[in-house]
Amino acid sequence: MDMTEEKTNKAVDIYRDTWVRFLGYANEVGEAFRPLVPVSLVWGSYAVATAYVTADAVDKGKKAALAHGDEPGQTTRVAAAVADTFVWQALASIVIPGFTINRVCAATLYLLGRTTKLPLPVRKWTTTAVGLSTIPFIISPIDRSVDYLLDSSLRKVYGHSEKQE
Template identity: 30%
Template sequence: MGDKSKGGGDAGGGGAKANDVFRDPFIRYLAYVGEIGRSLSTFSCPVSKNLSFFTGLTSTYILADTVRTGYMAFKDNQGAGKEDKKDDKKEDKDDKDDKKKKGKDQKKGKDDKKDEKEEKPPPPPGPKPIAAAFDRYTWHMLASLLIPSYTLGGVRNGVDRFMCFLKVPRPLRTYAVAFSALTLIPLIIRPIDMLSDHILDVSLRKIYSPPPPPSPPPKEEEDDKKDKKKKK
């Protein structure tokens, strides 16, 4: 879908990123387990040869985050619908009580209540579950797979060629390539996450993101409307 982990603007529903466990900086390392396995694949240890284990962890992390994001968007939309129904019931009760009351003071209080209701802006529409899940999945394709793979793969190839140019022995070259890729991972997580957010913000999120809520009218216009109502 914290850091970029906490930064950026998830149009699809990562609205509460501060509470998003899967975007936590430490949990984000699960997205790079596959790259860690590739960096260790040059060694002869049996764990490093089993790349399917590392890629399976990364795929599970991406799938779990995508499903959770869609479910949270669905849950938020249901909660917003229930709150709207409760507000409508309260407004109906208030209207009935106002009709039973008599007197000029009571009428003024009723007008004030109507003005307060008009001043309240409507709540912004929540993200659709499918759009939220699609946004998070697309983000992971960029931030967890494509960009890290090209970045770390280029670093490994560059270090290997540089070591070959220096005629460094193969055992030392193998350690240098793995060490360079592993030490680079903590430094690139946040920038890649922010870059992925920016790419989506200027492209796909403009298509399926909800429009911004309308800005409230200035106070001067509201005062003019109140004066006109009082004159009538």
């Protein structure tokens, strides 16, 4: 079987393999734009990311329920799948990256204000550009760190061995 056939046979996970995945990054984009937009829009970006995380957790719970049918311990496996996905996604898609981008942008705006004579609108747009450009660099380290954190804690409790992507 060649790689093309292998990819065709693999089921597509809309939360991991399609554009829907980018909804999980909504809050990072919201944090990057915080200097330029009303705070209600930033909170709205968190609502979008939270809806994505919740939908992914529910989806993984449904898939676990189908995979385990009427086996003994099915409820526990489904609960573990939902909890693992929700906690992993909440940390890796919302909490840690949102905090990181918020602090990067706050530091950028502060430093630009202290070290340059740029007008405030230019400082705000520069801060947003720095925040947006930071996003691709933080994704992989955060994902790996959250995997390590969960492998070292919660996953030991419920015996979950499959890591998130």
